[in-house]
Amino acid sequence: MHGSGRVKIVDVAAAAGVSVTTVSHVISGRRPVSAATRARVEDAVRRLGYQADPSARGLRTQRTDTVGLVVPDITNPFNTELAAGVQAIAYARGLLTVVCEAPMTDGPRLPAVLRQLTARRLDGIVLGRFGAQRADLDLIAGSGARLVRLGTRIADGPGDVVRGAETEGMRDLVRYLVRERGYRRIGFIGGEAGVEPGGERYEGYRQALAEAGRTVPEDLTVWTGFTREGGRAGAALLLDATEPPDAVVCANDLIAIGALDVARERGFDVPGRLAVTGYDDIDAASMVSPALTTVVNPAREIGRSAARLLIDRLDGDKGPAREVVLTHQVVRRASA
Amino acid sequence: MHGSGRVKIVDVAAAAGVSVTTVSHVISGRRPVSAATRARVEDAVRRLGYQADPSARGLRTQRTDTVGLVVPDITNPFNTELAAGVQAIAYARGLLTVVCEAPMTDGPRLPAVLRQLTARRLDGIVLGRFGAQRADLDLIAGSGARLVRLGTRIADGPGDVVRGAETEGMRDLVRYLVRERGYRRIGFIGGEAGVEPGGERYEGYRQALAEAGRTVPEDLTVWTGFTREGGRAGAALLLDATEPPDAVVCANDLIAIGALDVARERGFDVPGRLAVTGYDDIDAASMVSPALTTVVNPAREIGRSAARLLIDRLDGDKGPAREVVLTHQVVRRASA
DNA sequence: TCACGCATCCAAATCGTTTTGCATCGCAGG
């Protein structure tokens, strides 16, 4: 409780009557110290409220004890849950988490953000779902930071991967629409074209239609953005089609919520005249009405797994790249 | 594009044929350097992709170029927007933002989180809305970090303050319910008792009732938590009262959404038989149906202001503590 | 010619840790 910010290791050493080396050893435990000395040092540390300066420590150890999470949009509840998951595991390990936003709009901000982060010498980076270029990934890997990618394939670049079984998830959802609900004309609203989860999910949609012997209605596919606004725009297009769909499958919940807005405005009864489905099962999915039929994407668990992978690597795991695939589950609510 | 992570200032100096001092000077601009030398150095920096090691720099300068944001719950959309605001301003200034969660549940995690953060020697901390103890604030101030508190009064402790006009906002909202909507028995569901925004908002509710000559129905006040779950629990209590309310004023939108759940389950028509109002105007407020009558709380702008205050202080502003109050605005939707 | 000032640049100290290579001590075994 004395001076809280200024006390250095030499102060502790003086107070305990030992050398700084010994203080360092009792703190790190890297060499044995006699019980009596250890007690004196620990007492001094407590009394003075000593906390090692992270810059000095980092300079010597070449570690920052900090990991980064990069996502396209902090505001998206999926990413928020993700962050909560990463943070929980990292915090327990004494790692600080910085979450950075690299908007997909107005050009590629990703490289700039990544440069900022690598300049910080982070120990590890979790790269959210992006249309990341190979150069971006190599930049991270080359900086010495461990890398965990989310929602991509292991073969696409360096680092470990965590992803939900998105193709399968979407396939199961569309199967359900086709087989158990009997929808005939099923449209698709995607996010930004080329951004990660979009492709997988679209693929699942196509698979389900294909296995049912349907042709994919290309005229009912539209790519916008992973937001409520995007959903509005996409749904407006689809519902104005000469032969509008009786179901709209959206690449995520926010898009679906936007689609619901449009359906309501135009007086389309959901699910009577139009089904709307989402993906992710964010909190809001069960708040809207009709509640959204969607697929749970275990965001928090994905974050946790990613953090665990990172920590394993930081602890010296030299094994080959790993890929963690988390299960999916269709949740059936009122919107379909 | 050469070695991306390993190049040091001496490498740059060697490549440019000057001393490290000169390199440092051209980068920081703290002393004049001839145009020719400057060009050579800048070229070498670019060619080698030099980025100063933050630990080494921090050790010398005693700054980390990092600010922290501490909130009770990352998942709460209000806090998410807040974070986005802080982050945007900080990023533009080259500051990294770390956002930390210190859950209010299961005991006071705040002191532990704060100790972690002060150990990191952050340049500044934005402290979200908490029931922070005076000791917590002094810990931050004593660590040397600049402090901006959110949603409290300037007199309550060290540091600057940013807050919405919450008492006034809630007062206006309840006024509207009383005068223009004619509700008679108006209940209140608060968050955790003692947590910051709760008190202000409750005060506004009381003021509005008082100026209308109503007595505050103490039996219709319940304190739970700032979550949808909290709202469910609180609403259940209120609706089971012997003389249930015809309007429920909630301390934030999540609580209100929980209250809507209960109303729907029990078949209470909203707003016919029961009005429900929120506070904050998070995205979800306009997604639920009926859409929530609420008060906008400019989360993102609060975050921006807080970051600006912090930066001013970091730039050497020594003036007396400042308090920024942002305006409120009632938004009238279908739930009342 | 000398002294002086300005423009440039450099050497070296410094920031607070961690870690390596020795020194010291006590004690057991020969």
Added chain:
DNA sequence: CCTGCGATGCAAAACGATTTGGATGCGTGA
């Protein structure tokens, strides 16, 4: 008595930047 060996503890060398106090060279005015 001497040697060797754990068990402990210390001094000093990193780590990679910033910054201060000079050094150097040059031009200018007396």
